[in-house]
Amino acid sequence: MTYRIGIDVGGTHTDAVILNQKQELVVKVKTATTEDIGAGIGKAIAACLAKSGIDSQQVTHAMLGTTHCTNAIVERNGLSRIGVVRIGAPATLAIPPFTGWPKELLDTVYVGSVIVSGGHEFDGQRIADLDEEAIRQAGGQWKGNVAAVAITSVNSPVDTADEVRALEILREVLDDSVHFSLSHEIGSIGLLERENATILNASLVEAAKKMVEGFERSLVENGISHAQIFLSQNDGTLMRSSYALRFPVLTIASGPTNSIRGAAYLSKERNALVIDVGGTTTDIGVLVQGFPRESSLVAEIGDVRTNFRMPDLLSFGLGGGTLIRSLGEDVQVGPDSVGYQLPQKGLIFGGDVLTATDIAVAVGQTELGNPANVAHYPKEHVEAAYQRMVELVEEAIDKMKTSADPVPAILVGGGSIILPDKLAGVSEVIRPANFDVANAIGVTIAQVSGQIEKIYSHGWQREEALQDAKGLATSEAVAAGANRETVEIVDIEEVPLAYLPGNAIRVRVKAVGNLSI
Template sequence: MYRLGVDVGGTNTDAALLDERLQVIHTVKVPTTKDVESGIFEAIAKVVQESRIEPSDIGYAMLGTTHCTNAIVERKRLNKVGVIRIGKPATTAIPPFTDWPQDLREEIEGASTIVSGGYEFDGRLISEINREEVLKFCKEIKGSVESIAISGVFAPVNKEQEENVSIWVKEELGNIPISLSNEIGSIGLLERENATILNAALMTTGQTVIKGFSKALSNLDIKAEMFFSQNDGTLMNAAYALRYPILTMGCGPTNSIRGSAHLSGLKDAIVLDVGGTTSDLGVLTRGFPRQSSLAVTIGGVNTNFRMPDILSIGLGGGTRIFGLDENFTIGPESVGYEITRKALLFGGDVLTTSDVVTRLGHAFEDKAMQVDQLSIELCNNVYKKMTDMLEDAIDQMKTSSKEVPLILSGGGSIIVSNSLKGVSEVVRPKHFEAANAIGAALGQISGEVEKVYSLEGISREDAIHHAKKLATEEAIKAGANNATISVVSVEDIPLSYLPGNALLIKVKVVGDLVGSGVKII
């Protein structure tokens, strides 16, 4: 059975086919379309046609997409959300949606309430939940909201109250989409609540993505099992993606990181993914993207759910150059997917970074005549400044002064020099231009848990064992084969500011797809 990987970027949509041994069969790149879906269809149709394989031989289809990110950035296609916080009287001073950007709040906020309940850090009860408070709120919002977000004080420690409130909401509102904070964010009520609200707001967008991908496959007679890229470099099945669409945010760079690891054979390196608009840098650690340890702002909202540690700079293959003298500036504006129409080397009238490297003989030798008029001195100066920008970004991602390998991915990486400060070697693996689609197709499933334990009634070893068990259960729900699951990382952090010998434990596990028969090293 073949694997089909598709990754949608701001400039291009890439597709890749891998065989049962995870060897790359064929890759294609087509411009991303305004409606996105037609670009996905075109990429899949092209890779199938050019590879000459039978559609019925494709067993797995994986999609990495920017739909959810775009929905929040553009403030479009978002659900109206009813928010229930379980935390009265402890948390009434700061209501839900505090410090949100006004335009995003207006787009998402349906109604919110704070009801009685909540737990202490060790799971002890603060106050009981009140069914009547919940049902009263549900009657008030019936018909005016499209999804529900439920968050409770220290819900990651004890999820019982959130689950009970969810049952009551369904009894009153029927089969409405519900997001629970204990399943999405980590410790920290407001940030976890924000992430849960955003997840609830993305429910319709998530459904649209899944239906669109399913339709594209069906129209091409591909009866493959669908999976969707998460932002930790792993996959989730369609049912899991419907519940947690927010986990697709930031999956593009992580797909490139995973794909680069597979193509290069390196497990520890910096990955530079250069597209038409931006250069995204991530760190490869033991074959997976390094996760950010900082709170993540999404669309102007502070959240605390997992996100990759990615640095983006406004430099890509389509980045515009302004000025033809020593006072030139580089970007951040880009011609994006219109590069084949607007850049000088393609007969356009806009000076881009691709024109500069073409004039210097680094790329597009067959288009050199189109940029003969450019000054070599100017192009050298622009290229030096581009290289300085990349070296500064690489330095920011490193944790020591030691030189590290740099793996290039993305079609825009033609603008990158073969010699960079702080880099031991620049690696351009075969098929590097489609590393994002290859990363999407690799197909491992993850499960992750972050939970606070009080060691007064349990040993550290038993607490870690319990967290591993919970993470394994999450991986299985997302589509992993239980027999292949292995632990990727375990962190235990003493919380000295809390009483009772509290310990924060973070566990991540990964496993292969059910029925894949291929062990990914």
């Protein structure tokens, strides 16, 4: 018998589960997230093995979902020093790289940037010859100072040649340890947002390396030395650790998507709202055919605009540890929280702070701790506070729905015990078994995906373009760790670009497959 272990590191708790070959839950563990994330992961792994009695050598796959890369950007900590090459002069000189970036983030990562001649028009026609000498000079100036280089060429989704050639030149000049991020592998159409996503990816190289090495070390310390290692992506699928080191930006916002995928697996629902309540926040996402709905809005990551794919999520300050103030007509719910300190600070646990969990216990929604510690509050006051908590959730539900029709809602996360069994705008409230570790289950059962987005114009027939795009997406899924024989195309989007000549179309294809064993 072989097993998989899955860990999801949240701001409040680190959740870990072990599943068997039939994807049945064997054991689950919930520990407090520590300042040293690696130590917290190691503690959760050890607890899982001890509780289940499983031989560590029987664990063949290990999956990790974490906010480590997101936190690195938000906190401006642990990021790589980078150089940026934009290929597109003289057409793209008006707005330089890093425009609109927060100063503290720019100061953290910036070594240098250069705009060189080259690139292509939207129809594939060359703008200018690639200035190879300028690229070589930039590389020479940065040598010894950069850990990574971001390369972006105008309209590279149409023609990747200049980005590939710039990579070849810089590899000749720079140290072997330097990482390269190419924009056509990361972002979509739209030069500035694609460039920003590429720069962020390059800046996360060292953070991702520490994250992966810390996970590997935690596994080895617990006797798991031969397992295949995967990290979760923000579309609810997995990628090999080696793939994650190339594209660490794909891990951003992966935590909520793990919960969404876990909710789908536990409830067997493929189309529903997912309400994930933690210790500090509630995240609401949407299941569409078993996967998280993607946002159609421009994604801002650490105050940087990108066109990077992101899950469509709404987060707000309501969790199990949310502080409740001014009981009565002027009751205030959050948005601050005691977070992982709830077991020490909540009234029902003997603390001195009134929290959302205390209110839920006071109104009889859940049984936890010592209810006598909140029995002295007037009934009408606690009911008013609870009603305000429910209203916050119902308002968010209304914002996430695309129609007025009621839809099922799946409650997951340890904090979801504070919510009622009926919510306005919801046809059915579903509380699946093991809802409290849906995030860890989601990362453990996830499949592997690959996605491409490309513009096809002159010389491409529609069917040829679609076949090419499907092949590229399938190859991406295999590179990320999928078994080629199981890969299937789950989403195709083609948009005719009427304003471009040559019957141009933008094609986006997503392929998903099972783990390669």
